[in-house]
Amino acid sequence: MANVSIRKVVKAYEGDVQAVKGIDLEIEDHEFVVLVGPSGCGKSTTLRMIAGLEEITAGEVWIGGDVVNDVPPRDRDIAMVFQNYALYPHMSVFDNMAFGLKLRKFPKEEIRRRVDEAATMLDIHMLLDRKPKALSGGQRQRVAMGRAIVRNPKVFLFDEPLSNLDAKLRVQMRTEIKKVHQLVPTTTVYVTHDQVEAMTLADRVVVMNHGVIEQVGAPQELYHNPLTRFVAGFIGSPAMNFLPVQVIDDGGLKVQLANGAKMAIPPQRVDRYGPHKGKKMTLGIRPEHMTETHDQEKPGVQLLDALVDVVEPMGMETLVHHFINGVAVCSRVDPNTHCRPGETLPLAIDMNNMHMIDDQTNRVV
Amino acid sequence: MSSVVSSTGATAGGAQPRKKYGSLEQQHRTTMRYSYAALSFFVVVFLIPPFYMIMTSLKSSAEISAQQGNPWIVRSPTLENYAHLLSDASFQRYFLNSTWVTALVVIISMTIAILAAFSLSRMGFKGSQVISTGVFLTYLVPPSLLFIPLFQIVGTLGLINNTWVLVLLFPTLAVPFCTWIMIGYFSSIPKELDEAALIDGANYPQILIKIFIPVAFPGIIAATIFAFTVAWGAFLYPLAYLYSADQATLTVGIVRELIRGDVFAWGMIMAACAIAAAPPIIIYTFLMDYYVAGLTSGATKG
Amino acid sequence: MADGSTMVVGSGDAMSPAPRKVGSLKQLSRRRSTAALLLCLPLILLIVGLKIYPTFYAIFLSMLDRKMNNFVGLDNFAFLLTRPSFHLVIFQSCLFAITAVILKAFLGFILAHLMHNIRGKNQRVWRGLLLVPWVIPLSLSTLTWWWLFDPSYSALNWTLEYFGLDAIPFLGTRWNARISVIMVNVWFGAPFFMIMYLAALKSVSEQLYEAAAIDGANAWQKLIYITLPMMRNIILITVLYSLIVTFADFDIVRILTNGGPQDSTHLFATYAFTVGIQSGNIPRGASVSLFMFPILATLAFFVLRDVLKRNKEVAS
Numbered sequence: 001m002a003n004v005s006i007r008k009v010v011k012a013y014e015g016d017v018q019a020v021k022g023i024d025l026e027i028e029d030h031e032f033v034v035l036v037g038p039s040g041c042g043k044s045t046t047l048r049m050i051a052g053l054e055e056i057t058a059g060e061v062w063i064g065g066d067v068v069n070d071v072p073p074r075d076r077d078i079a080m081v082f083q084n085y086a087l088y089p090h091m092s093v094f095d096n097m098a099f100g101l102k103l104r105k106f107p108k109e110e111i112r113r114r115v116d117e118a119a120t121m122l123d124i125h126m127l128l129d130r131k132p133k134a135l136s137g138g139q140r141q142r143v144a145m146g147r148a149i150v151r152n153p154k155v156f157l158f159d160e161p162l163s164n165l166d167a168k169l170r171v172q173m174r175t176e177i178k179k180v181h182q183l184v185p186t187t188t189v190y191v192t193h194d195q196v197e198a199m200t201l202a203d204r205v206v207v208m209n210h211g212v213i214e215q216v217g218a219p220q221e222l223y224h225n226p227l228t229r230f231v232a233g234f235i236g237s238p239a240m241n242f243l244p245v246q247v248i249d250d251g252g253l254k255v256q257l258a259n260g261a262k263m264a265i266p267p268q269r270v271d272r273y274g275p276h277k278g279k280k281m282t283l284g285i286r287p288e289h290m291t292e293t294h295d296q297e298k299p300g301v302q303l304l305d306a307l308v309d310v311v312e313p314m315g316m317e318t319l320v321h322h323f324i325n326g327v328a329v330c331s332r333v334d335p336n337t338h339c340r341p342g343e344t345l346p347l348a349i350d351m352n353n354m355h356m357i358d359d360q361t362n363r364v365v
Numbered sequence: 366m367s368s369v370v371s372s373t374g375a376t377a378g379g380a381q382p383r384k385k386y387g388s389l390e391q392q393h394r395t396t397m398r399y400s401y402a403a404l405s406f407f408v409v410v411f412l413i414p415p416f417y418m419i420m421t422s423l424k425s426s427a428e429i430s431a432q433q434g435n436p437w438i439v440r441s442p443t444l445e446n447y448a449h450l451l452s453d454a455s456f457q458r459y460f461l462n463s464t465w466v467t468a469l470v471v472i473i474s475m476t477i478a479i480l481a482a483f484s485l486s487r488m489g490f491k492g493s494q495v496i497s498t499g500v501f502l503t504y505l506v507p508p509s510l511l512f513i514p515l516f517q518i519v520g521t522l523g524l525i526n527n528t529w530v531l532v533l534l535f536p537t538l539a540v541p542f543c544t545w546i547m548i549g550y551f552s553s554i555p556k557e558l559d560e561a562a563l564i565d566g567a568n569y570p571q572i573l574i575k576i577f578i579p580v581a582f583p584g585i586i587a588a589t590i591f592a593f594t595v596a597w598g599a600f601l602y603p604l605a606y607l608y609s610a611d612q613a614t615l616t617v618g619i620v621r622e623l624i625r626g627d628v629f630a631w632g633m634i635m636a637a638c639a640i641a642a643a644p645p646i647i648i649y650t651f652l653m654d655y656y657v658a659g660l661t662s663g664a665t666k667g
Numbered sequence: 668m669a670d671g672s673t674m675v676v677g678s679g680d681a682m683s684p685a686p687r688k689v690g691s692l693k694q695l696s697r698r699r700s701t702a703a704l705l706l707c708l709p710l711i712l713l714i715v716g717l718k719i720y721p722t723f724y725a726i727f728l729s730m731l732d733r734k735m736n737n738f739v740g741l742d743n744f745a746f747l748l749t750r751p752s753f754h755l756v757i758f759q760s761c762l763f764a765i766t767a768v769i770l771k772a773f774l775g776f777i778l779a780h781l782m783h784n785i786r787g788k789n790q791r792v793w794r795g796l797l798l799v800p801w802v803i804p805l806s807l808s809t810l811t812w813w814w815l816f817d818p819s820y821s822a823l824n825w826t827l828e829y830f831g832l833d834a835i836p837f838l839g840t841r842w843n844a845r846i847s848v849i850m851v852n853v854w855f856g857a858p859f860f861m862i863m864y865l866a867a868l869k870s871v872s873e874q875l876y877e878a879a880a881i882d883g884a885n886a887w888q889k890l891i892y893i894t895l896p897m898m899r900n901i902i903l904i905t906v907l908y909s910l911i912v913t914f915a916d917f918d919i920v921r922i923l924t925n926g927g928p929q930d931s932t933h934l935f936a937t938y939a940f941t942v943g944i945q946s947g948n949i950p951r952g953a954s955v956s957l958f959m960f961p962i963l964a965t966l967a968f969f970v971l972r973d974v975l976k977r978n979k980e981v982a983s
Contacts, residue, residue, distance in 0.1 A: 051877075051881060052880075052881075053877050053880070053881075072880070073877075073880045073881045074880060074881065074882070074883040074884065074885070078881060079881060080877075080878065080881050082874050082877070082878060084872070084874055086872070086874040086875050086877065086878035087878075088875060088878075088879075088892070088893065088896075089897070090896040090897065090899075091896075099879070099882050099892070100881075100882035100883050103882060103883040103884055103888060104883050147878075147882070151882075396784055397784060397785070400781045400784040400785060401785075403777075403781050404778075404781050404782070404785070404793055404797075407778060407781075407797060408793070408796045408797060410854075411796070411797055411799060411800050411854065411858070412796065412799060413815075414800070414803075414808050414811040414812060414815065414854075415799060415803060415808075415811070417811060417814070417815060417822060418807075418808075418811045421814065429820070432820065435825070436820070436822040436825050437822055437825075437826075476709075477709040477710050477713060478710070480706040480707070480709065480710075481706060481707045481709065481710035483706060484702075484703040484704070484706035484707045485707065488699055488700070488702065488703035488706070493703070493707075496707060496710075496711065498971065498974065498975065499714070500710065500714060501974065502967055502970075502971060503714050503718045503719065505908075505911050505963065505966075505967045505970065506718055506722060506963070507911065507912065507914075507915030507936075507959070507963070508915075508917070509915040509916075509917050509935065509936030509939065509956060509959070510722070510725065510915065510956045510957070510959055510960065510963070511717075511718065511721045511722065511725070511956075512939075512940075512944075512956075513725060513728065513939060513943045513944075513949060513952045513953045513956050514721040514722070514724040514725040514728055514953060515717070515721050516943070516944060516949065517724070517728065517949060518721060518724065533717070534717065536713055536717075537713060537714070537717045537718055540710060540713055540714075541714070544710060569699075569702065594802070594804075597804060598804030598805060598806065598807075600804075600805070600806040600917070600918045600921075601917045601918070601936070601940075604921075604940075605940065605944055616804060616806045616807065619806075619807070619810070620806060620810065620922060631814055631817075631820070634810060634814070635810075635811065635814065638807040638808075638810055638811060641804065641807055642803045642804060642807050642808075645802050645803065645804060646799075646802060646803065649798070649799075649802045650795075653791075653794075653795050653798070654791075656798070656802070657794070657798070657862055657866075660859065660862050660863065661862060661863060661866035
């Protein structure tokens with residue numbers, strides 16, 4: 001059993017600065033969990049506490065059924081892939097991968113077998129004799145993964161492993177990592193600031209902010225049902241649009257924008273938002289749900305005119321940036337849609353995917 | 366299947382955080398304790414000579430010869446040694462000689478080194494690599510090999526027993542390493558800086574003066590300190606080529622003139638040493654970081 | 668300008684510069700090369716005139732007789748090799764250099780590690796204190812050591828007797844003198860090694876140690892598998908450099924023992940001084956100095972090879 005348990009874990013530095021403010025998390029065996037959040041949210045600190053590289057101020061970390069708070073990293077049966085790869089520059093790729101096994105006095109044949117296996121899986125077999133400085137970034141990252149794989153640990157820890165790679169390579173390596181996890185389904189805790197990585201790799205995503213966990217859930221869950229303003233704005237690219245509105249009853253439950261425009265709330269949501277009649281709240285709509293108008297719109301879609309500010313053709317779609325009542329808003333339209341800066345573009349807002357955020361609690365209603 | 370887990374942060378009030386001083390923390394503390402203990406021991410050992418130098422310098426001849434009790438402390442401190450030295454014409458001469466020689470040597474050495482370093486690191490021309498490696502190599506030719514042939518050469522030049530000979534010779538001690546330091550610092554200035562300056566209309570002398578020297582200023586200080594240290598403390602060359610008291614520098618003057626096999630003059634000798642060691646120590650106290658930077662630039666900048 | 672008119676640009680710049688001719692680029696680069704060479708000239712003159720030329724001159728001198736009239740070939744060298752006192756010089760120089768450098772490297776390494784454990788501003792203070800031996804001019808600190816070793820007044824002996832031990836004649840017997848000379852050199856030189864090794868230690872990324880910790884290394888294994896290999900270059904260079912400098916040392920022996928007792932602490936440098944300048948036999952003094960040359964050249968060769976290798980690595 002290689003599950004990871006984090007119970008009320010706190011990390012505080014001198015001067016009572018708390019990087020991690022008491023978090024709880026249960027990670028199942030074989031699960032691929034991604035800790036995601038902006039810089040300084042505490043995700044790396046949490047990972048390092050699991051690894052044993054940071055002292056745990058309070059709380060407990062369990063790995064595979066044992067408390068590991070006082071256990072040094074080498075005895076936790078974990079492996080880690082660092083952002084800067086941390087390959088031993090004076091050793092060959094083979095020796096880098098074999099190092100951990102050599103220290104634990106594995107027999108030579110066993111070491112060779114494991115390294116060969118991992119090298120084949122990662123397609124770095126021809127690099128075994130080279131030194132790290134003769135490798136490209138992607139190759140180094142694979143060696144770092146190989147080093148982790150041969151150890152056959154209970155948990156894999158990844159600390160922003162793709163941050164140092166260029167965009168194209170990042171996409172490639174993402175797929176590699178997912179493939180490896182399919183072949184070697186070790187429990188994995190993966191830290192990144194890139195929410196796209198989080199969404200594509202994770203079984204479950206843990207969104208962190210300022211040392212606390214905002215939400216935990218499967219990627220789709222976080223996308224469709226964010227629980228806090230932060231999660232709503234963090235997940236999804238381009239980010240969700242936030243518009244200040246007021247809930248009114250005008251022949252049906254509606255939201256009214258500052259400029260007076262009204263949009264009806266779809267029937268299935270009326271019960272949810274009814275109690276907030278008269279309240280000033282924030283409306284959240286993703287850019288993909290603000291599109292060009294069609295001849296026939298499905299039920300729940302409302303029309304809104306918006307002044308075009310900047311147009312960004314992306315090839316398969318066009319991002320259009322507007323200002324609605326002084327709030328910057330982004331919509332995704334069909335690339336053939338005609339729009340120019342300064343013109344008014346009619347938008348179809350799919351209110352079926354609307355989110356309402358309470359301004360006092362910052363929670364999604 | 367999402368779990369709504371968002372804790373409300375601070376541990377204030379509720380559950381008491383179990384402060385775990387686990388094995389990591391304890392290990393760290395013990396290491397620190399041992400480190401401090403060991404370092405203290407070495408500091409004491411390293412500082413015994415300077416400490417004793419000062420102590421002795423404050424003793425009168427009577428106290429030294431009497432040998433009563435603990436020699437590590439001064440019973441009746443006196444400044445008579447210092448007074449005597451500072452009013453002694455010969456000693457003043459030594460100090461003066463050391464000062465002006467060192468000053469000139471530093472200026473000459475730094476000029477040669479900066480010009481050469483600028484040329485070698487920036488205006489790459491054929492053979493520049495050979496010259497820089499060659500310069501580094503000749504640094505390894507020690508004065509103790511050169512002083513004999515130089516004796517002949519110096520004699521031919523008529524500079525035996527003339528303090529000016531040091532101004533000629535000391536640069537050879539300082540220039541190679543100073544050049545090496547400056548090359549390191551100049552090389553680390555990004556080429557884009559020169560290119561921007563060239564586009565702005567500067568010529569090479571202006572680039573050197575307005576850009577390189579200011580940006581590499583730490584290196585210049587480090588190299589200057591090195592040149593100063595070498596010139597101030599040099600012993601072999603002055604010993605070999607200077608004979609009369611009025612030509613001698615501090616190091617030679619103290620060793621040769623003050624030591625007359627007379628035990629009781631140790632107080633004065635130590636006082637002289639303290640005065641002579643003061644300038645490097647003072648510079649070191651204020652500019653220690655540059656001292657270290659100068660040394661390690663060889664290591665880290667290759 | 669395209670239409671043929673010239674534009675007046677700002678103050679001082681009356682006319683736009685004449686269009687560059689292709690040929691002048693070459694002129695420009697040649698002018699730069701000459702300028703560059705000129706800047707290097709003082710350095711080259713200094714080195715050639717006061718280091719390279721004297722070296723060859725020394726070779727020439729060593730092959731003359733005492734009066735420097737006749738050419739005697741390698742007689743001086745042959746003569747030296749017959750003298751037992753010179754055998755001692757060879758032995759002592761090697762012993763001195765090797766022992767002192769090993770001790771300095773070892774001590775410097777330990778000190779660097781101890782210093783490295785202390786983070787933050789405190790490190791500066793300790794480093795400052797420990798560098799002092801290196802800052803004081805060697806001849807002056809050697810004088811102090813002489814005073815500390817004085818047969819009648821030694822404060823060290825007083826301390827030994829205070830604890831009930833026997834006084835040691837530090838400079839009185841042959842081996843004591845040798846050990847004392849080595850100790851003074853170690854005292855003086857260890858800070859240099861400490862500083863260099865500390866810089867090297869700092870340059871090793873902390874993440875490597877973390878990766879090793881996760882791989883299962885304990886402190887000792889981290890030292891052997893990570894620290895030492897990463898520091899290999901700097902250790903090599905400092906040891907080689909120190910060997911050269913220690914081998915050619917003059918100040919300490921001259922002041923402390925002047926070669927005695929009974930020539931047991933003479934090094935090449937001090938022996939050359941005694942023979943060449945004090946006794947006035949310049950050619951023979953030159954031969955003594957030149958004996959150092961093969962060893963220095965070999966060491967310099969290794970240093971050169973390492974430096975060139977690193978230059979290539981940096982360039983690649």
